[in-house]
Amino acid sequence: MFRRRNQAPADDAPAASTESSAKTAGKGRPTPKRKDSESRRRSPVTAPSNRKEAYKQMRERQAAERVRAREGMMRGDERYLPARDRGAARRFARDWVDSRRTISQYFLPFSLALLLVLWTVPMLFGQAGIVLYSYAITFLWPLMIILVVVSSILVSQRVRKEVAAKLPGENLKGVGFYAAMRALQIRRLRFPPPTLLPGGKPVPPKR
Structure with missing residues (x-):
C-alpha cells in the first residue's frame, strides 16, 4: 500500500517537468511584458543639459516651424495664410484675377519702362528728347493712370458680383x-502664388 502511494507523485513529477520544458521550448525565452516592450519602443528624450543647449534646440524648432509655414503658404494652405488671404471668397478672388489678363497688371512694368525711357531720351536726343519727355509726362502717364483706375473698378465690381452669385x-x-x-x-x-494660368488652366507643378 505504501509503495503504491509513493509511486503516484513520482510518476507525476516527470510529466510536470516535461510540461514546463515544452512551454519554454517554443520561444526559448519567457514572453516579455507589455510594459517592458513599450518602454523599449519609446525613444529616449534628451533634455538640454544647460541653458545654451536649450536655446539651441528652441531655435532649431522655430526654424523648422518657419520652413513648414512657408511651404504651407506657398501651397495655399489656409492654416498658414495671413488672415487677409483666408476664406473661400478670397480664394475665389485670387483665382478669378489669376485666370485673366488685366490692364492693371501691366501698370508697374509700364511705369518702370517709362521712367527708364524718360531718363535716357533727353541725354540721347538733346532738345528733341526734352520735347518727348514733356509729351510723355503730359499724356502717357495720366492716360495709364486713368486706365488702371477704370480697370481696378471693373475688377472690383465683377469679383463682388461673382462671389455673391x-x-x-x-x-x-x-x-x-x-x-x-x-x-x-x-x-x-x-502671394499666395497663382494656381491658375491665364485662361483658367491649372499651373503645372514645379519639378
Whole structure:
C-alpha cells in the first residue's frame, strides 16, 4: 500500500517537468511584458543639459516651424495664410484675377519702362528728347493712370458680383478691393502664388 502511494507523485513529477520544458521550448525565452516592450519602443528624450543647449534646440524648432509655414503658404494652405488671404471668397478672388489678363497688371512694368525711357531720351536726343519727355509726362502717364483706375473698378465690381452669385452667404467685405490690389501686382510676385494660368488652366507643378 505504501509503495503504491509513493509511486503516484513520482510518476507525476516527470510529466510536470516535461510540461514546463515544452512551454519554454517554443520561444526559448519567457514572453516579455507589455510594459517592458513599450518602454523599449519609446525613444529616449534628451533634455538640454544647460541653458545654451536649450536655446539651441528652441531655435532649431522655430526654424523648422518657419520652413513648414512657408511651404504651407506657398501651397495655399489656409492654416498658414495671413488672415487677409483666408476664406473661400478670397480664394475665389485670387483665382478669378489669376485666370485673366488685366490692364492693371501691366501698370508697374509700364511705369518702370517709362521712367527708364524718360531718363535716357533727353541725354540721347538733346532738345528733341526734352520735347518727348514733356509729351510723355503730359499724356502717357495720366492716360495709364486713368486706365488702371477704370480697370481696378471693373475688377472690383465683377469679383463682388461673382462671389455673391457663386458663394452666397460669404462675407463680401473687402473682397473687391482685395481683387483689385492683386490685379495690380506683377504675376510672378503675387502671394499666395497663382494656381491658375491665364485662361483658367491649372499651373503645372514645379519639378
